Amino acid sequence: MSTIEERVKKIIIEQLGVKEEEVKPEASFENDLGADSLDTVELVMALEEEFETEIPDEEAEKIRTVQAAIDYVTAHSEE
Amino acid sequence: MSELTGQIAVVTGASRGIGRAIAEALVAKGAFVVGTATSEQGASAISDYLGSAGKGLCLNVTGEGAIDEFIAQVQNDHGAIDILVNNAGITRDNLLMRMKDDEWNDVINTNLTAVFKLCKAVMRGMMKKRNGRIVNIGSVVGTTGNPGQANYCAAKAGLIGFTKSLAQEIASRGVTVNAVSPGFIDTDMTRSLTEDQKQRIFDTIPAARLGKPEEIAAAVAFLVSPGAAYVTGETIHVNGGMNMA
Numbered sequence: 001m002s003t004i005e006e007r008v009k010k011i012i013i014e015q016l017g018v019k020e021e022e023v024k025p026e027a028s029f030e031n032d033l034g035a036d037s038l039d040t041v042e043l044v045m046a047l048e049e050e051f052e053t054e055i056p057d058e059e060a061e062k063i064r065t066v067q068a069a070i071d072y073v074t075a076h077s078e079e
Numbered sequence: 080m081s082e083l084t085g086q087i088a089v090v091t092g093a094s095r096g097i098g099r100a101i102a103e104a105l106v107a108k109g110a111f112v113v114g115t116a117t118s119e120q121g122a123s124a125i126s127d128y129l130g131s132a133g134k135g136l137c138l139n140v141t142g143e144g145a146i147d148e149f150i151a152q153v154q155n156d157h158g159a160i161d162i163l164v165n166n167a168g169i170t171r172d173n174l175l176m177r178m179k180d181d182e183w184n185d186v187i188n189t190n191l192t193a194v195f196k197l198c199k200a201v202m203r204g205m206m207k208k209r210n211g212r213i214v215n216i217g218s219v220v221g222t223t224g225n226p227g228q229a230n231y232c233a234a235k236a237g238l239i240g241f242t243k244s245l246a247q248e249i250a251s252r253g254v255t256v257n258a259v260s261p262g263f264i265d266t267d268m269t270r271s272l273t274e275d276q277k278q279r280i281f282d283t284i285p286a287a288r289l290g291k292p293e294e295i296a297a298a299v300a301f302l303v304s305p306g307a308a309y310v311t312g313e314t315i316h317v318n319g320g321m322n323m324a
Binding site: 038042045 | 207252
């Protein structure tokens, strides 16, 4: 079973078409990974599906880095 | 094998007139069509004429949450939507001096806000598929204006700006968004015009006749075909030469 971190990173790699070594925790989707605003919307959609959750728009806007995505999913997944 | 075989299309306002002609044209090209009407009676009429190639459903586009529910039901029953034709529209004509807030709001809500909601509801599915076709039915009066129809003209002109904006947002995902703007077409909507009004309109149409619903459907059928994949944000005017943009 993969960890949340691994699953989040895998989605980022698939959605943004970036290399694994680029997906550092502090990497910003738009500034470092070349995502445009629509890419980030799609990324959130993919996260919602992978983790079977709904991310409200005001939360989605704060998910701008790899670490922010991991933190959000970790905080909102069933424990 | 027809070019739309296996595709799911939604056509709003499909019980009669232009919407019905569009639904029939898409079925002829192989699509499965879900047509909407505002009454159960209209919905069953759609089911009757579409037969096994489609289905009629009741949808009041201004109902709270109705659009999301409707799209979810279609996707659940038939799969992801490939084609959305926003055709449903109403008129509440009046001179601006006499126009009630309700007359303004009803037209804007049905003809413009509902289009926003329907497009938003199908967007996730189309983006994931990297394929989708949206066609919004405008009107020549959205370009020319028309006395007594400030509400309708505002909604139809707004639709064009909406179409161009959405087209730019999602072109990179293989989804096209276009408009077809009919001139005066022989439907119940234009049959309610007086003889005097009709005569004045005829004088402005070089083709000197009303258009047929099938002539609008043909333009829609082109825009949803594989051959139109590179056409987006465009408005096709079908008006017998009445207004040349």
